[in-house]
Amino acid sequence: MSLTLAAPATAQTDAALRVAILQDDPGAIAGAIRAGADPRAVGENGSPLAIAAMSGKARAVRALLDLGADPAAPGPNGGNAVSAAFFAMNGVALLGRDEAPEPARRAAALDVLRAIAARGVGLDVLMRLGPTSMTPLMQAAEAGAVDVVQILLQAGANPNAVNGGRYSALDYAVDRAPSWAALPQDGRAEIVRALLAKGARRDRAGADGVTPLARARRTGNAEVIAALEGG
Template sequence: MPPALPRPVAPPARGRRRALRWLPLLAVAPLPPMSHATTDALVHAAARGDLAALRRLLDGGAPIDGRDARGRTALLAATQADQVAAARLLVERGADVNAQDQQRDSPFLYAGAEGRLAILRLCLAAGADLRATNRYGGTALIPAAHHGHVEVVRELLRTAIDVNHVNRLGWTALLEAILLGDGGPAHTEIVALLLAHGADPERADAQGVTPLAHARQRGQAGIAARLEAAGARR
């Protein structure tokens, strides 16, 4: 038989008690998760433009891209309320300009659609995804053209955004400017900008109707003239 191993010698009782006293100090308690209330407070502070509250919450560990019940981040709330200073602070702290809520709005997409030019520029500088699409499958350029936001369209056309992107309705930015615009000076200028940046003047909608045909049907003579000058024949 192999020789018996020596039995371990227990430390003296006094030593055991001394070691046990140190165990609570060696254990590290997990940090409690941030509550929904903290995220909601951050989103509400952004919507109010309360910079002091934003700094306090962020410095206290509030997740900068935490979401409220609607899936909105603080930056999206600031964008919706056109709180430029709050948006700038959040972008400088690293907020995600492409985070989409339950309606597929993101700070970048919403800024484009609603004409928030200053915030749009912040988003572009922070790496906005030019290929991101909204709930209609459109890029930021398409609703900007629809709503007549000339300077937003001009800013987006300085980027590599796809001027001929087609949304789920079968419309490009050019078609949407004609179909949903009023044919006035803003939409006429937007059509001119789109054409100057490579918009296809003859790309038809899902029913085969061209931009020129739509413009003529709506009595948009100025837009029709620009389409014809760009080579549209039908």
């Protein structure tokens, strides 16, 4: 008589997948999925892809995408896998919130975003951030992250998406940098030009009735004002 081993319990395979993700181990990820873990499952912390994204695990992100993970699956705060890249450890590096920035860590964070954004899915999903909500492009524009803005626009992010306050990425780009912004802020005019090149509307006012140009004049960045005026 031959004995047949029972398939591992779902909880065990899902746990193995989580460990493999946190170890950034594509081989172990593939093994866990072959053993029965579902790369499209959604737990209390979101999908496996969202967990990999917010943890800054670029190899895990690519492996999961190759094995059928869904970029549109839920992530934290009402977002998805793209917005998960702006959350937790990866978000800190991506948006320059580090007290002591590490170039290698930020490069990995950019790789995470690039891999997910390239699928072109859910780029404009709003994620709750305190009393407001923002798309990934809004967050990148606010932080002054030129490279992040470029990745998102190239992937097809909508520069005219607005949140509940009717503010767009252009509004955030022309405003003053937030107090936590640690990235170089001399690229804000480049962000404005990139948004305008993709069709961002400079004439639409937010809930406060202020247009991007009026907002820029309040801020006083001459290069940003010139970009908005077409100079």
